[in-house]
Amino acid sequence: MRDIDNEPPTDLPEGWERCELKELFYNGLIADGDWIETKDQDKNGTVRLIQLSDIGDGLFRDRSNRYITESKYMELNCTKLEKDDILIARMPDPLGRACLFPFLPYLSITAVDIAIFRSNSITIQHYLMRLINSNEIRNYFESYSKGTTRKRIAKKDIENLIIPVAPLEEQKRIVAKIDEVFEQVEAVKGSLEKSKKLVKQFRKAVLTKAFKGELVPTEAELARREGRDYETASQLLAKIKPNKEKPNTKTTTPPINNEPPTDLPEGWEENILKSRVILQGGNAFKSKEYENSGCPIIRISNLKNEIVNCNDVPFLNINKINEYKDFILNEGDILIAMSGATTGKLGIVPSICNNWLLNQRVGRLIIKDKTENKFIYWLLKYKQNDILGKAYGGAQPNISPNMIEHMICNFPPINEQKRIVAKIDELYAFADEIEAQIDFALKRTDTIKQAVLAKAFRGELVITEAELARREGRDYEPASALLEKIKSQAKEISEKPQIRKRTNKKGE
Numbered sequence: 001m002r003d004i005d006n007e008p009p010t011d012l013p014e015g016w017e018r019c020e021l022k023e024l025f026y027n028g029l030i031a032d033g034d035w036i037e038t039k040d041q042d043k044n045g046t047v048r049l050i051q052l053s054d055i056g057d058g059l060f061r062d063r064s065n066r067y068i069t070e071s072k073y074m075e076l077n078c079t080k081l082e083k084d085d086i087l088i089a090r091m092p093d094p095l096g097r098a099c100l101f102p103f104l105p106y107l108s109i110t111a112v113d114i115a116i117f118r119s120n121s122i123t124i125q126h127y128l129m130r131l132i133n134s135n136e137i138r139n140y141f142e143s144y145s146k147g148t149t150r151k152r153i154a155k156k157d158i159e160n161l162i163i164p165v166a167p168l169e170e171q172k173r174i175v176a177k178i179d180e181v182f183e184q185v186e187a188v189k190g191s192l193e194k195s196k197k198l199v200k201q202f203r204k205a206v207l208t209k210a211f212k213g214e215l216v217p218t219e220a221e222l223a224r225r226e227g228r229d230y231e232t233a234s235q236l237l238a239k240i241k242p243n244k245e246k247p248n249t250k251t252t253t254p255p256i257n258n259e260p261p262t263d264l265p266e267g268w269e270e271n272i273l274k275s276r277v278i279l280q281g282g283n284a285f286k287s288k289e290y291e292n293s294g295c296p297i298i299r300i301s302n303l304k305n306e307i308v309n310c311n312d313v314p315f316l317n318i319n320k321i322n323e324y325k326d327f328i329l330n331e332g333d334i335l336i337a338m339s340g341a342t343t344g345k346l347g348i349v350p351s352i353c354n355n356w357l358l359n360q361r362v363g364r365l366i367i368k369d370k371t372e373n374k375f376i377y378w379l380l381k382y383k384q385n386d387i388l389g390k391a392y393g394g395a396q397p398n399i400s401p402n403m404i405e406h407m408i409c410n411f412p413p414i415n416e417q418k419r420i421v422a423k424i425d426e427l428y429a430f431a432d433e434i435e436a437q438i439d440f441a442l443k444r445t446d447t448i449k450q451a452v453l454a455k456a457f458r459g460e461l462v463i464t465e466a467e468l469a470r471r472e473g474r475d476y477e478p479a480s481a482l483l484e485k486i487k488s489q490a491k492e493i494s495e496k497p498q499i500r501k502r503t504n505k506k507g508e
Contacts, residue, residue: 013459014466015167017479021117022159024128024483026490029118032090032155033110034078036068045069050081050101050110055089057097058133058182070107078109079116084125086117088132091152096141098132100125115155120489127171130178131163134453164457165479170465174456181452189445192438199435206427207382210420211410213265219413220266233269233411240276240368268412274405277376278366281338281401282358283327290314295321298329298353300361303337306381308347316357327358334365334377336404343397344387346380363401372417378424379409 012018022030036049045067053063068078081087085101090113101108110116119125131137140161145151166174209215223230264270285297294315302309321328329335333349339361349356358364365380367373380387387404391397412420455461469476 012164013166013464015170015464015476015478016459017165017483018162019165019483020159021128021161021163024124024165024486025117025119026486027120029079029085029116030155030159031079031116033112033114033116034076035112036076036078036109040068040072040076041066042069042072043067045072046106047073047078048104048106048108050087050108050114052089052091052111052113055087055097055114056099057094058099058129060087060099060102062102068109073107073109081108081110081116082118084118084122086125086129086132088115088117088158089113090115090155090158091150094138095145095151095153096132096138096158098129100129113152115158117158119486121168123168123171123175126175127166128163130175130453131457134457135450136454136457137161137163164459165483166459167465167477167479168482169476170459170462173462177462178452178456182449185445185448185452189442192442192445196435196438196442199431199438203428203431206424206431207378210424211379211382213268213410213412213416216416216419216423218265218267219416230267230415231413232267233413236371236414237269237271237275237411240371264410265412267416268410270408270410272405273376273379273407273409276368276371276411277405278368279336279401279404280326280358280364280366282360282362282364283324284360285314285316285324285357287314289316289320291317294318295355295357296353297357297359298335298349298362299359300337300340300342303335303342303345303347303362306346308335308349308353310350310353313356321357324357329353329356329358329364332373334367334373334380336363336365336380337361338363338401339398340396343391343399344384346377346384348374348377363404371411372414372421374421374425375417378421383407383409 033050041049047068047070049064049066049068051064051066054061068076081101083101083103086098087101087110088096088098090096117125117128119128141153141158142151144157145153206215219230220232282298290297292315294317296310296313296315298308298310298313302311302313316324329349331349331351331354335347335349335358337343337345365376367376386407387399388397390403391399411417452461465476466478
């Protein structure tokens with residue numbers, strides 16, 4: 001046991017007390033969860049096995065779906081969970097997060113890496129759950145955690161935690177105020193998350209209007225206003241390739257969008273993407289050729305969040321680069337992921353990746369003359385859901401160059417393409433700015449919660465019981481009296497024989 005008198009002094013509000021966490025549970029329960037091995041589990045069982053994934057920061061997530069049978073529950077002498085038990089995650093993330101166990105309509109137990117704390121006071125349970133989720137306690141847990149790859153905190157270190165304890169009546173007011181403020185914060189957070197969804201819908205609407213010819217004035221309309229001629233999309237294509245290519249109706253790969261033609265804006269043309277673009281796949285570089293320096297190679301893992309991430313790349317001997325000159329990237333190249341979870345994701349090669357090499361499973365779109373490069377990027381962004389929807393393969397999506405090249409697309413005149421790109425860039429920049437503000441505000445909600453908890457456990461969130469008693473001219477029960485009462489109640493509880501639980505291989 002720790003010598004509390006040797007702990008560094010702290011300023012406590014009048015009527016408060018410091019004690020070890022376990023002192024509040026002398027008349028209750030402190031236990032680790034049960035050591036349940038995979039062989040003990042049964043999907044047809046009726047006893048729920050609560051997992052680390054169920055333990056949220058102040059809330060029960062209810063994510064897992066594992067069970068054991070009642071006979072196994074009895075055989076292993078498992079600890080039954082009760083409503084309002086404090087469940088503390090002894091492993092990240094974050095380590096030490098806590099929640100109250102809710103009412104569930106079936107018998108429940110918990111895994112060994114979750115500690116169970118149960119007192120005979122619901123007020124104390126709620127108060128301690130909030131306290132345990134404060135940054136001050138989290139920092140304590142982190143400092144006492146052990147392990148390299150998987151940190152965890154021992155139950156005894158949780159038990160020995162020195163905590164500030166308010167008088168019981170003050171605890172009630174603290175909990176009520178925290179719940180009130182947190183409810184308001186969650187309401188604000190919900191509004192912000194809705195706003196973020198609206199930003200996403202706004203971006204989608206921008207692209208929809210752009211490729212329907214409704215985002216900017218059409219080139220045909222501007223030409224009429226200005227009394228001039230203009231070059232249509234068909235005339236532009238004739239310059240790019242005099243023998244206009246028709247969709248390959250004999251290919252075994254179906255077009256990604258085979259909907260019937262729609263009414264196009266004046267001057268636009270419907271055609272396959274290959275009429276403007278050639279899709280080149282990357283080279284299948286062998287990992288045994290990789291070196292620690294040389295010419296970097298862009299892989300599919302480098303396409304993240306619609307950008308080309310230039311970190312974590314392998315290298316090819318610089319003397320071999322001429323063998324792969326067809327796969328050298330240029331600044332501004334558009335890349336597309338061709339398989340896996342990132343299928344359809346796009347990225348534009350930044351200047352830092354100029355003259356790098358392109359690996360397999362990533363396609364490069366080679367734009368033909370007189371077609372706006374960024375227009376093709378936004379067009380493919382607009383078509384992303386179609387691309388992913390038509391991807392095929394075994395366990396993971398896969399898209400072929402032929403399918404991409406034979407997408408049916410709508411193309412406007414070149415000058416209109418430029419105006420569309422400029423407008424999309426402008427509106428997306430506006431959306432990015434709004435989203436950044438929303439993200440900042442969302443982070444602030446978490447900061448506000450921690451600020452409220454810090455204030456609560458300094459005795460500054462609500463009026464103290466000592467001050468309230470003075471105002472009302474009455475006595476009150478300080479925290480020291482509460483602790484003495486818990487100790488005396490514990491003495492009255494008859495000792496029950498302890499049945500040793502099965503332990504894991506480490507004896508924990």
